[in-house]
Amino acid sequence: GLSKKGGLPGSFFLDIERNSCLQKIDWKLVLLPTPVLVFWSFTWFALIPPEPTELALASSPEWNSWIVYVYTFFSASILAPVTEEILYRHFAMGLLARWFGSSKPAVVINIGITSLIFAMAHAGVVTEDWIKIVQILPAGFLFGWVNYKKGVEHAILSHSVYNTLVIPISSLIEHFFMR
Template identity: 30%
Template sequence: MVSETCPYPWRTFIFLVVAGTLTGPLVIPYLLGLLAIAPGPQPPVLLRSLILSGFIENLKYLLPGAGIGLWVARKIGLGAPYLEGWLDGAPRPAQPLSSIVWPALFWATVTAIIAFGIDAFFRYALGVTTPAPEIHARIAVPWWRSGLASLWAPWAEEIFDRLFLLSLLAWLGMKLFRISGEGRWIALWVANVATALFFGWYHISNEELFVNPVSFIVALRTVLIVLPAGLAFGWIYIRRGLEAAILSHFFIDVIVHVVRPIVEHGLV
């Protein structure tokens, strides 16, 4: 995708950090909506404090995510090929940007259906009825609030998880075990699985609003719900670049956080 010999893509780095930072405040209405329906007393929330802490938290992940991620990704032929081509003069992909739309939508749709099926199994077969906010299940948060959050998560999470973490793990694996040629795919898939598990693990914190401490079965459900999407985002990142992973993440967020609540509750 992106050659290691190209100069560091500073414009792409700035673009990714700015995009992740500017969309950060859009998640606040969703967080406030979750706090409003969470059982038990919740600490008072000052909006300015929430914005400031969110801004700092965003930068804590965006700066190394984009900064180190762009550097290490190109060492193994990954990165953000379309952005780096447009903004930094790197060789552009042979396929147009529009070519990533259908693969991104396909994997988003498939993994959303799998996630709904996993949640249904845990609910009806195992009796796990606690909310599953990661797929907007059993939470009364209006679609427009979660829809706004869907404009932020694809940027922040894909920059850190796929561009940074997956690339770093794959590169370290190739270096430590001196992997090259076809063995490269083993390192990439091990990194993809590890990153997807991490992706599922940190979504467990969403459950703490509704059940604390989080039981093993609820934690397992959360990881299994999120895992297929994490694997798909990693695969499409490896094959088509960061832009495709961001787009696929956006599509699945729209499916679970906008389409689902509209279908279940209408435009309220």
């Protein structure tokens, strides 16, 4: 569940009694969602190919500079996972846990609500919002489950690994198969 040590619920790293917090990371749990989500995303988009919105196309950088790669990596692999997991998993799940409690049905409802909000926040990048929501909803469920099991740091790491891998994989697929 959510860690209560160190003063901040869900904060694994604030537990100062641990010798090395990096040794306490459950890497199996962190890495487990990635192949599932990569498979799901590419299967879903193969079945129902999304069309990017004009806004998404206008805000997409030209991939002709190393600084674009650095910016994209930082944004997708570090900034988005940290901010989204703190917002959706730490704060929102923490608030809902106070309201609904910690029974199994309450946890499922909590993860479901925060996953739906997380997925809806990713709408607007393809012309049919429901396509993106269905694609990203399982990520919300899995990151919520990781957060419930081990805390927000594990969810951040899991989200970061997924984002770090899905961007180059999708770029390679687009480059070699979609031209």
